[in-house]
Amino acid sequence: xxxxxxxxxxxxxxxxxxxxxxxxxxxxxxxxxxxxxxxxxxxxxxxxxxxxxxxxxxxx
Amino acid sequence: xxxxxxxxxxxxxxxxxxxxxxxxxxxxxxxxxxxxxxxxxxxxxxxxxxxxxxxxxxxxxxxxxxxxxxxxxxxxxxxxxxxxxxxxxxxxxxxxxxxxxxxxxxxxxxxxxxxxxxxxxxxxxxxxxxxxxxxxxxxxxxxxxxxxxxxxxxxxxxxxxxxxxxxxxxxxxxxxxxxxxxxxxxxxxxxxxxxxxxxxxxxxxxxxxxxxxxxxxxxxx
Numbered sequence: 001x002x003x004x005x006x007x008x009x010x011x012x013x014x015x016x017x018x019x020x021x022x023x024x025x026x027x028x029x030x031x032x033x034x035x036x037x038x039x040x041x042x043x044x045x046x047x048x049x050x051x052x053x054x055x056x057x058x059x060x
Numbered sequence: 061x062x063x064x065x066x067x068x069x070x071x072x073x074x075x076x077x078x079x080x081x082x083x084x085x086x087x088x089x090x091x092x093x094x095x096x097x098x099x100x101x102x103x104x105x106x107x108x109x110x111x112x113x114x115x116x117x118x119x120x121x122x123x124x125x126x127x128x129x130x131x132x133x134x135x136x137x138x139x140x141x142x143x144x145x146x147x148x149x150x151x152x153x154x155x156x157x158x159x160x161x162x163x164x165x166x167x168x169x170x171x172x173x174x175x176x177x178x179x180x181x182x183x184x185x186x187x188x189x190x191x192x193x194x195x196x197x198x199x200x201x202x203x204x205x206x207x208x209x210x211x212x213x214x215x216x217x218x219x220x221x222x223x224x225x226x227x228x229x230x231x232x233x234x235x236x237x238x239x240x241x242x243x244x245x246x247x248x249x250x251x252x253x254x255x256x257x258x259x260x261x262x263x264x265x266x267x268x269x270x271x272x273x274x275x276x277x278x279x280x281x
Contacts, residue, residue, distance in 0.1 A: 001215075004113060005215040005216075007113045008214055008215045009211070009212070011113070011211060012208045012215070015208060016204070020204065022200065023200045023201040029197065030193070030195070030196050030197030032194065033194035037191075037192075037194055040188065041238065044180070044181055044238065045231060047180070048180075048230065048234045051176065052173070052230055055173045056273065058169065059162065059274050060278050
């Protein structure tokens with residue numbers, strides 16, 4: 001393992017220690033979603049997944 | 061009656077403010093995209109590769125400076141420094157992909173795909189006016205996990221994990237575009253510099269992740 005790999009792991013560790021509590025807090029404080037909210041986000045995300053699959057097939 | 065007039069006036073002011081943030085955000089976003097395209101081109105010609113650690117340190121330094129100065133005119137300078145730098149980091153990557161037999165097709169497909177996804181998701185958030193604030197916490201956690209996993213994949217040379225992280229980033233950045241656009245529409249984000257940085261970073265990550273996925277699954281080699 002060279003110095004660059006060690007440096008990258010140190011950055012990952014620092015990032016995790018610094019931001020993990022904020023991420024947990026943000027997740028806890030997020031507004032509650034209804035079934036309609038989830039449906040509203042599932043549709044575009046599924047379309048993105050299908051579009052990416054289409055792009056991959058188009059360059060094969 | 062006065063109460064109704066006040067409510068109507070407040071609503072009209074709120075709509076005008078939202079439209080102003082949207083217009084300024086998309087104007088600044090288009091300028092920063094053009095600027096980073098220019099710095100990417102310069103980087104491709106010069107062929108300088110900074111290495112991952114200096115890249116991360118400069119990126120987070122500029123991101124921090126942009127965040128701290130976003131309420132002043134200095135924020136505009138930092139947003140161009142940040143996006144110009146990110147464009148510059150694309151040069152070596154683009155050179156590597158363009159050296160592949162179907163590299164030009166891969167890069168153009170990733171670029172076009174990024175444009176279609178961004179326009180489609182922005183249009184969806186703007187026309188439906190749905191409030192996506194509930195995914196904010198999930199996005200922060202997801203981006204943190206994906207970022208750390210991406211660094212671990214780089215450090216240990218795990219190609220499979222790296223591809224998984226790219227797939228995760230495509231979904232997370234799609235969610236971030238919906239979230240940020242909805243925040244602007246609903247008045248949750250009133251600073252166009254911060255909104256531009258979020259949307260620019262989403263587009264940048266979407267493009268690099270798509271390019272990675274297309275290169276891995278659609279490359280000739």
